Amino acid sequence: xxxxxxxxxxxxPRPLSGGPIKFGPYWLDxxxxxxxxxxxxxxxPIDPTATPRKLVVKRLLPQFAAxxxxxxxxxxxxxxxxxxxxxxxxxxxxxxxxxxxxxxAMELVDGCDLFRLLRRLSGDARTLGPAISxxxxxxxxxxxxxxxxxxxxxxxxxxIIHRDVxxxxxxxxxxxxxxxxDFGIARSSSRATLRTTGSAALKGKFAYLSPEQVxxxxxxxxxxxxxxxxxxxxxxxxxPLFAGSGQLAVLLAIRDCRIDSLREARASLPSGLFxxxxxxxxxxxxxxxxxxxxxxxxxxxxAAEAATARGxxxxxxxxxxxxxxxxxxxxxxxxxxxxxxxxxxxxxxASASDRTTGEYTAIPSYVVTAGGERVGPWAFARLVEAIxxxxxxxxxxxxxMGRGLAQLESIDHLARFLPALTxxxxxxxxxxxxxxxxxxxxPSLVAVLLRAVESEATGVLFAEGPTESRxxxxxxxxxxxxxxxxxxxxxxxxxxxxxxxxxxELLGEYLVRRSVISREELDFALAVLPRYSGxxxxxxxxxxxxxxxxxxxxxxxxxxxxxxxxxxxxxxxxTFYAGQTAKHVEFPLxxxxxxxxxxxxxxxxxxxxxxxxxxxxxxxxxxxxxxxPKLRGAAWPPLVRRLLGVADRPKPLREVLxxxxxxxxxxxSEALRAVDVMLIAKVLVWR
Numbered sequence: 001x002x003x004x005x006x007x008x009x010x011x012x013p014r015p016l017s018g019g020p021i022k023f024g025p026y027w028l029d030x031x032x033x034x035x036x037x038x039x040x041x042x043x044x045p046i047d048p049t050a051t052p053r054k055l056v057v058k059r060l061l062p063q064f065a066a067x068x069x070x071x072x073x074x075x076x077x078x079x080x081x082x083x084x085x086x087x088x089x090x091x092x093x094x095x096x097x098x099x100x101x102x103x104x105a106m107e108l109v110d111g112c113d114l115f116r117l118l119r120r121l122s123g124d125a126r127t128l129g130p131a132i133s134x135x136x137x138x139x140x141x142x143x144x145x146x147x148x149x150x151x152x153x154x155x156x157x158x159x160i161i162h163r164d165v166x167x168x169x170x171x172x173x174x175x176x177x178x179x180x181x182d183f184g185i186a187r188s189s190s191r192a193t194l195r196t197t198g199s200a201a202l203k204g205k206f207a208y209l210s211p212e213q214v215x216x217x218x219x220x221x222x223x224x225x226x227x228x229x230x231x232x233x234x235x236x237x238x239x240p241l242f243a244g245s246g247q248l249a250v251l252l253a254i255r256d257c258r259i260d261s262l263r264e265a266r267a268s269l270p271s272g273l274f275x276x277x278x279x280x281x282x283x284x285x286x287x288x289x290x291x292x293x294x295x296x297x298x299x300x301x302x303a304a305e306a307a308t309a310r311g312x313x314x315x316x317x318x319x320x321x322x323x324x325x326x327x328x329x330x331x332x333x334x335x336x337x338x339x340x341x342x343x344x345x346x347x348x349x350a351s352a353s354d355r356t357t358g359e360y361t362a363i364p365s366y367v368v369t370a371g372g373e374r375v376g377p378w379a380f381a382r383l384v385e386a387i388x389x390x391x392x393x394x395x396x397x398x399x400x401m402g403r404g405l406a407q408l409e410s411i412d413h414l415a416r417f418l419p420a421l422t423x424x425x426x427x428x429x430x431x432x433x434x435x436x437x438x439x440x441x442x443p444s445l446v447a448v449l450l451r452a453v454e455s456e457a458t459g460v461l462f463a464e465g466p467t468e469s470r471x472x473x474x475x476x477x478x479x480x481x482x483x484x485x486x487x488x489x490x491x492x493x494x495x496x497x498x499x500x501x502x503x504x505e506l507l508g509e510y511l512v513r514r515s516v517i518s519r520e521e522l523d524f525a526l527a528v529l530p531r532y533s534g535x536x537x538x539x540x541x542x543x544x545x546x547x548x549x550x551x552x553x554x555x556x557x558x559x560x561x562x563x564x565x566x567x568x569x570x571x572x573x574x575t576f577y578a579g580q581t582a583k584h585v586e587f588p589l590x591x592x593x594x595x596x597x598x599x600x601x602x603x604x605x606x607x608x609x610x611x612x613x614x615x616x617x618x619x620x621x622x623x624x625x626x627x628x629p630k631l632r633g634a635a636w637p638p639l640v641r642r643l644l645g646v647a648d649r650p651k652p653l654r655e656v657l658x659x660x661x662x663x664x665x666x667x668x669s670e671a672l673r674a675v676d677v678m679l680i681a682k683v684l685v686w687r
Contacts, residue, residue: 041058134299135304144228145292262274280295389506484569497588623649
């Protein structure tokens with residue numbers, strides 16, 4: 001179901017105009033909600049002796065009922081939900097198919113969801129308070145513990161991960177009970193087809209996802225515990241924990257675990273509660289509470305007594321139920337929108353901002369280069385592309401949308417797209433000599449990247465050279481093709497940002513190449529780009545063309561691919577300047593470099609040929625003498641960690657490869673690629 005809908009809760013069901021509908025073994029009396037894949041009804045059994053007399057019937061929409069994948073997901077929801085029997089979990093009564101349409105019958109919770117309660121409290125500038133919040137979180141954790149520990153009919157753990165623990169999925173009954181619902185996107189790790197990996201589709205409300213989910217990493221049941229801590233923090237603060245100027249900013253705040261608002265409220269919390277929350281919200285799952293029971297136990301000292309808490313929650317639910325209905329609120333909003341529309345439609349009453357928007361998108365810009373050449377007219381999107389790819393830069397004059405010529409760097413709307421002043425020695429101007437200079441080659445590229453990882457360096461690696469593989473832009477007819485340029489910024493030994501002058505590597509083009517959006521959709525986004533300050537990601541999200549999580553992943557993958565592409569360069573020069581940082585980076589990548597090295601080598605070299613290694617198969621390989629190199633503890637991929645475990649002492653290469661191959665863990669080519677990188681890094685040496 002889509003975000004914000006509460007199909008399990010009796011709110012304001014809409015009676016069906018034609019009267020009750022007979023569907024399967026039920027009468028459908030009123031519709032509660034229609035979501036992206038299903039519609040939800042209040043129903044009752046046709047059999048007058050059956051109980052309960054009122055329940056919820058979820059019915060798959062016809063277009064999904066005919067789709068095998070849609071039916072499989074619906075059946076999975078039914079199986080996982082039915083496997084969890086607990087008083088803190090919405091109960092599933094039955095599952096079936098009627099006329100080819102799958103249905104699911106579930107408990108009807110007479111009350112409201114936590115989202116609605118928090119919204120009502122916020123409107124009155126109130127919060128639940130620590131005691132009730134901790135009690136509610138513990139009840140939620142009881143439901144999660146039952147889900148996490150569920151077993152299949154053969155007694156095997158199912159490894160259920162709810163993946164969507166949000167206020168909208170926490171249901172509060174009129175007698176103060178707390179129930180977890182909506183297993184629609186839950187996963188079970190007990191079947192290979194349901195493995196929860198970083199590539200699995202994540203459809204939950206993004207503000208409650210764990211950092212590992214946002215970053216596309218492998219995650220497990222501890223992700224649910226992180227989400228629970230986020231919900232608890234929101235109850236305590238009265239507002240969401242992770243905030244930002246847009247959806248991408250929120251996802252970045254989650255990835256980096258920025259809990260500043262919780263830290264600011266520390267003094268108002270009972271002693272010790274902040275420490276429990278801080279641990280629960282750790283970036284590394286290994287540093288969190290490892291089970292729902294452990295987190296619940298840690299919250300016990302702060303929770304209200306059960307009878308008191310249930311009584312207070314029951315009173316709050318009744319208070320919420322007296323609030324204006326959604327239909328009433330929407331009617332008021334619709335009337336207001338119609339009034340605004342009627343005013344704006346009359347030219348004499350149109351606001352200044354409306355007129356400015358029309359002018360802003362229509363007036364083109366012109367550029368006068370430092371060499372005196374006039375270029376244009378250019379639309380805003382073309383102007384941004386030219387700046388981002390280095391076709392125009394500092395010192396060039398721009399007549400920006402009819403405002404008169406001014407230096408590019410003095411125009412706020414455009415200056416933020418300028419690359420930092422760290423491109424070449426002559427651009428650096430007085431910041432000192434480069435720390436590393438070498439010709440572009442795979443060994444030199446690997447060496448400088450590993451050097452940055454080992455020293456946890458902050459700086460910029462500038463690469464310049466001919467790139468015949470892709471056409472580069474020209475500033476005007478008859479102009480010279482630009483040389484390929486990339487700027488790789490590292491902060492603390494991690495990849496922070498990658499700038500490129502290749503127009504095909506801009507986000508919009510990147511998404512088209514990956515078939516995330518169509519060419520027509522990109523053209524539409526480019527046409528309205530000025531309305532979103534030139535931010536392509538925000539534009540696509542606002543237009544509903546791509547989800548915020550997909551944009552987040554695409555920007556991260558775009559940074560990876562820009563670095564990987566550098567491994568394909570045949571010539572050029574590498575220069576590293578220590579201490580240099582990029583300005584105005586709105587999306588810090590924060591990527592570990594070692595896995596990117598492997599991806600680059602694979603892209604450039606393909607599979608390793610075993611024949612080239614045959615002369616060394618009986619040579620000993622192992623750790624160097626003395627203290628282990630610092631790079632041994634770097635964020636290597638699992639393949640390397642396995643290699644370091646196998647080659648923990650000097651062994652013939654043949655024996656190392658055999659150890660790597662056990663259990664099908666690695667092919668000879670994969671193992672030799674890992675060996676090659678470890679030799680370059682001097683983590684392993686020939687003995």
